[in-house]
Amino acid sequence: MRMVSQSIEKPEAYGILKRAQTGGALLYGPPGTGKTHLARVLAKESNASMIQISAASIESKYVGETEKLVKALFHLGRMVSPSIIFIDEADALFRMRAAGDQNWETSRVNQLLNESDGLLKNEKARPFLILATNYPNNLDHAVLRRIPGRVYLGPPSSKAREAMFRIYLRDEDLDRNVRLSDLASMTEKYSGSDLRAVCIHAATTSQSELESMGEEISNRTRVLKMCHFKEALKANTPTITRHAMKEIERFADQFDRQSVDRIRSYFNIQPPIPTNRYESPVISKSTLDPQGDKNSLATTEAPMSSKRPILLT
Ligand SMILES: Nc1ncnc2c1ncn2[C@@H]1O[C@H](COP(=O)(O)OP(=O)(O)OP(=O)(O)O)[C@@H](O)[C@H]1O
Ligand SMILES: [Mg+2]
Numbered sequence: 368m369r370m371v372s373q374s375i376e377k378p379e380a381y382g383i384l385k386r387a388q389t390g391g392a393l394l395y396g397p398p399g400t401g402k403t404h405l406a407r408v409l410a411k412e413s414n415a416s417m418i419q420i421s422a423a424s425i426e427s428k429y430v431g432e433t434e435k436l437v438k439a440l441f442h443l444g445r446m447v448s449p450s451i452i453f454i455d456e457a458d459a460l461f462r463m464r465a466a467g468d469q470n471w472e473t474s475r476v477n478q479l480l481n482e483s484d485g486l487l488k489n490e491k492a493r494p495f496l497i498l499a500t501n502y503p504n505n506l507d508h509a510v511l512r513r514i515p516g517r518v519y520l521g522p523p524s525s526k527a528r529e530a531m532f533r534i535y536l537r538d539e540d541l542d543r544n545v546r547l548s549d550l551a552s553m554t555e556k557y558s559g560s561d562l563r564a565v566c567i568h569a570a571t572t573s574q575s576e577l578e579s580m581g582e583e584i585s586n587r588t589r590v591l592k593m594c595h596f597k598e599a600l601k602a603n604t605p606t607i608t609r610h611a612m613k614e615i616e617r618f619a620d621q622f623d624r625q626s627v628d629r630i631r632s633y634f635n636i637q638p639p640i641p642t643n644r645y646e647s648p649v650i651s652k653s654t655l656d657p658q659g660d661k662n663s664l665a666t667t668e669a670p671m672s673s674k675r676p677i678l679l680t
Contacts, residue, residue: 391496392516393457395503395623397607397615399560400520402499406453415495416447422459433460434478441482444494457498458505480509501611503618511622519619519626521633522558522607525551531559535566542592550596556605556634568599609634 394402410417418440425436444450454460461479498514500506523531529551536547554562573589612634619627620639631638 390493391514392518393514394497394499394518394520395618396520397558397611398501399558399606400522401559402520403455405520406497406499410451415449415451417451417453418444419453421455422457425460437478437482441494448494450494451497452494453497455499458500458502461507461510462505463507480513504614517623519623521630522556528554528562531562535563539570540588540590542590544593545591553600556607558607561603561606564603565599568602569595572598612636
């Protein structure tokens, strides 16, 4: 994360810090964990102009149009430098190329690759590229290689949840039984947007209770009680699925090793059982000896960890 903000803020870095700079970052994680939010904050904090597009808005049904838009985006980015180009839902646009793809499907990926290669050469006015996705496994590997910065955004910790409740409920009157630390401990595995939905639900319930009480007290302000939150929690369960997290873990295992333990421990995901890679079997002299026992069994493992012994005849 630090490397990302350094790269945006200090393009004039030199020496090893310059080489460590990255021309882009991939924000990945399950839905509602603040990827879009973070990209906006980065743009604001770094005083860079933000050019934001989502895959849906740039994708054109006309062949060649998307490539032109990608090119125009980077051109604009250079003109308004320092700038951040933020492509949301990037997996839809730059998905892994497959052998059976049409030309037009691969050429938009190629266009992005060309532009991002250009970014590294153009030292002065280079836009910083941020891609965000919930499905990092679907991204083309060549795109991933050009975007070395990886930022995993997962569900918030208990402390972060408490802080988020404080922000969301800052203008609400809370009953004195409502403790933010209690709300935080009741919302494990909730994403940021899930927490927001809980607060909105609790406030809506309280408001409609107030309104149903009649006109004489309708000008009183609503008070959010624990019962409102309990009801809201029943109606709003965490939206992050275990399946989605296993997919994210699979990506992190391959491309972002520093986040993988955090993901596994939070969701209690077991690391995959290591499969034995192919290793040349050790063949003992006696098994190869043409004078020896022709039906001898080599006591080696077969390729790809098959436990069946190799019969050398
Ligand atoms: N860590 C966080 N800190 C502050 N707000 C957060 C955080 N995570 C989520 N939110 C809030 O949740 C809402 C949804 O966040 P955002 O749209 O950035 O999520 P996202 O990861 O981009 O989701 P999606 O993958 O569905 O696009 C926003 O209103 C944001 O304010
Ligand atoms: Mg988003």
